[in-house]
Amino acid sequence: MSEPVKSVLLVGVGGQGTIMASDILSAVMIRAGFDVKKSEVHGMAQRGGCVSSHVRFGQKVYSPIVGKGDVSVLVSFEKLETLRYLEYLKADGKIIINNEEIYPPSVNLGEADYPDDAIDFIKKHFKDIKVVNATDIALRSGDKRMANTVILGVLSSYLDIEEEIWEDVLRESFPPKILEGNMNAFREGRGA
Amino acid sequence: MKELMSGNEAIARGAYEHGITFAAAYPGTPSTEILEAFSKYEGVYAEWAPNEKVALEVGIGAALGGARALVVMKQVGVNVAADPLFTLSYTGTEAGLVIVSADDPSLHSSQNEQDNRNYARAAKIPMLEPADSGEAKEFIKIAFRISEEFDTPVFLRTTTRVAHSKSIVHPEGPEIPEEKRGIRYNPSKYVMVPAMARQRRVVVQERMEKLAKFAETFPENRMEIHDTKRGIITAGMPYNYAKDVFPEFSYLKLGMVHPLPAGLIREFASKVEKVYVVEELDPFIEEQIRAMGIDVIGKDVLPYTGEFNPGIVKTAITGNEPAAVALPELSLPQRPPNLCPGCPHRGLFYVLGRLKNVFVTGDIGCYTLAFMKPLEGMGSTICMGAGVGMAHGMDKVVPGEEKVVGVIGDSTFIHSGITPLLNMAYNGSNSVIVICDNRTTAMTGMQENPATGLTLQGRETTSVDFVTLAKAIGIENVRVVDPFDIKETRSVIKEELSTEGPSLVVSRAPCALLAVKQKTPGKIPLKVNPDKCTGCRVCLGLGCPPISWRRFEDMDVEIEKKTKKQEGIAFIDSSLCNGCSLCQQLCTAGAIEEVTENE
Numbered sequence: 152m153s154e155p156v157k158s159v160l161l162v163g164v165g166g167q168g169t170i171m172a173s174d175i176l177s178a179v180m181i182r183a184g185f186d187v188k189k190s191e192v193h194g195m196a197q198r199g200g201c202v203s204s205h206v207r208f209g210q211k212v213y214s215p216i217v218g219k220g221d222v223s224v225l226v227s228f229e230k231l232e233t234l235r236y237l238e239y240l241k242a243d244g245k246i247i248i249n250n251e252e253i254y255p256p257s258v259n260l261g262e263a264d265y266p267d268d269a270i271d272f273i274k275k276h277f278k279d280i281k282v283v284n285a286t287d288i289a290l291r292s293g294d295k296r297m298a299n300t301v302i303l304g305v306l307s308s309y310l311d312i313e314e315e316i317w318e319d320v321l322r323e324s325f326p327p328k329i330l331e332g333n334m335n336a337f338r339e340g341r342g343a
Numbered sequence: 344m345k346e347l348m349s350g351n352e353a354i355a356r357g358a359y360e361h362g363i364t365f366a367a368a369y370p371g372t373p374s375t376e377i378l379e380a381f382s383k384y385e386g387v388y389a390e391w392a393p394n395e396k397v398a399l400e401v402g403i404g405a406a407l408g409g410a411r412a413l414v415v416m417k418q419v420g421v422n423v424a425a426d427p428l429f430t431l432s433y434t435g436t437e438a439g440l441v442i443v444s445a446d447d448p449s450l451h452s453s454q455n456e457q458d459n460r461n462y463a464r465a466a467k468i469p470m471l472e473p474a475d476s477g478e479a480k481e482f483i484k485i486a487f488r489i490s491e492e493f494d495t496p497v498f499l500r501t502t503t504r505v506a507h508s509k510s511i512v513h514p515e516g517p518e519i520p521e522e523k524r525g526i527r528y529n530p531s532k533y534v535m536v537p538a539m540a541r542q543r544r545v546v547v548q549e550r551m552e553k554l555a556k557f558a559e560t561f562p563e564n565r566m567e568i569h570d571t572k573r574g575i576i577t578a579g580m581p582y583n584y585a586k587d588v589f590p591e592f593s594y595l596k597l598g599m600v601h602p603l604p605a606g607l608i609r610e611f612a613s614k615v616e617k618v619y620v621v622e623e624l625d626p627f628i629e630e631q632i633r634a635m636g637i638d639v640i641g642k643d644v645l646p647y648t649g650e651f652n653p654g655i656v657k658t659a660i661t662g663n664e665p666a667a668v669a670l671p672e673l674s675l676p677q678r679p680p681n682l683c684p685g686c687p688h689r690g691l692f693y694v695l696g697r698l699k700n701v702f703v704t705g706d707i708g709c710y711t712l713a714f715m716k717p718l719e720g721m722g723s724t725i726c727m728g729a730g731v732g733m734a735h736g737m738d739k740v741v742p743g744e745e746k747v748v749g750v751i752g753d754s755t756f757i758h759s760g761i762t763p764l765l766n767m768a769y770n771g772s773n774s775v776i777v778i779c780d781n782r783t784t785a786m787t788g789m790q791e792n793p794a795t796g797l798t799l800q801g802r803e804t805t806s807v808d809f810v811t812l813a814k815a816i817g818i819e820n821v822r823v824v825d826p827f828d829i830k831e832t833r834s835v836i837k838e839e840l841s842t843e844g845p846s847l848v849v850s851r852a853p854c855a856l857l858a859v860k861q862k863t864p865g866k867i868p869l870k871v872n873p874d875k876c877t878g879c880r881v882c883l884g885l886g887c888p889p890i891s892w893r894r895f896e897d898m899d900v901e902i903e904k905k906t907k908k909q910e911g912i913a914f915i916d917s918s919l920c921n922g923c924s925l926c927q928q929l930c931t932a933g934a935i936e937e938v939t940e941n942e
Contacts, residue, residue, distance in 0.1 A: 190507065192507060215508035
């Protein structure tokens, strides 16, 4: 029996670079020799709503998405979104969370409360959880928009792929002006 | 060479590789990227048509003129194109003609969940359905071959998950097709008056019978025999879901979903003990198999609605719930999509949502989001053009003191809004139509349209003038407003509501994203001066993403209360603010100020 197909689910809020991160992850896995499928939904979801992207890789991948209880690694760019997609995670799945809160309109309007105990709640149900202050690290690398690259760095330390492949793909993914910052952000994440 | 491509990019690639040089479409999720990608290939012609009916007619003309033609639309677009579609089936084509129908199970970006396989059956047109990008690239070529071999239009059906998932494809070089362009007269085939159409109807019947035979040996109708206890008949993306969870089962994977290969299905059913039909939406394959007298399990266990995933298929067939961690029910705040900061629709719908005794009939576009809190500026959405037609119908029946405003986008107005506006002039309406003219087809990603002055391939062209158009069709009251001026917008709409006869208001300001794309110099972002904010919350009524509410109790700094009842202040995240000034216009305390340079 060959290695089972791995499923990474990346979730965040429109504008956080969730799709970009999943593009990079997919490119890395293709270069590492895997069959890869990737899926997200475009359209209405681009307008500040939730964004989720499935990346699956292995010897032979059929479905580009998985159902509840089947995700190996949940990568979340925002705390509330982690809770929304938690049921997709396997019992022994890993979670990487950017320690960032982005209020949805109902919270901004004072009509709903943002959950204040998200991390404690997750820890109660899952063992393997890593909380990263990716936005702070990104700021140190020059721009808070690089938080997604920091998170990719953290993810890279969970997946058994040579660092060189990651760095090659990153070099091809960013324009020269912001490449250095992103490389730093990635390395910071990988070491975090 | 291998490349990760979406199903849409792969269809464009396959068409290019097959030597297709002519394509037409109207943008619509999840189909839009096909024409965008195709239009960038060397030596091709591609155009946005005003709507799907026109796109199909353009394609029919091109194919009749001897060029293979690709026509692309989302699932509801086929409704618009249905009129030429059903007769096109009778005429057949000279060169190949393929129609891509992109269906949307789960309604990710649509107003309904229709299953367009039913169109293939109703219009008697063969339909192929790929399961991933690799198949999408090859199936578009096969579709053109079938079209030419059988002298028929062919459907290629995708779903959102095929259209937008990415998988590996192997790009190849393009073929050069045989040159067949030129005028040919063949009235008995192309002039569909009853006498000739009756004869063509017989040809269609014979063609479907030939296609049904072809389907029996069509290599993409593929049997995989493993475990003979349980077998699955499936097509398209659900094949992947099933293979993922039941690799040991036997499969009959149908690359062609209409017409079905009856013999092959019987053979498969005889080889396995229990047959499941795994298909999203309607029991399209299942009912036809049951009609053949074969007992299958399908919608008895699988859902009729929504898209599937491997877990859903597994649970339906095994009866076991997924092995997910049992989590307590959480009530999480929803995060619906929202209008962008600086969106021109926001000011307009702030005004519309606050008019008393007025019903707003809506349409399809980003502005449909304005039905939600806090704007609540829309009472209905049916389809493109319905905002105009319905406004007139409702206006004819409601009591005189109740008024109706119909709203529609610029691209949508061109798509289906002109004829109902003409109807309002002809049949004497008293309602007001507002065109939310943001100078682009925004929701699908800023495509050009006949009002933008550019074509899909970037050529400068004419730009329709809505004011002149409206006057020409008999609308006398026509006004143009700037939706970033709340006072003006409100007073113009109120005036037109009290004017006799139909009115058109063109609410004109470019989409915030278009302004960025065109590198228009940005306005100065705004901030809240906490010492002036009275906490009245009026600015929050705009539902603008950068504006939020901060309670005093959650703040580290002491801020003086302006009123006894004040509980907090508004806050603007200036890094997200586009400086459109709507909130500044609403703030009676003068608390919203421009960010200074050193901030």
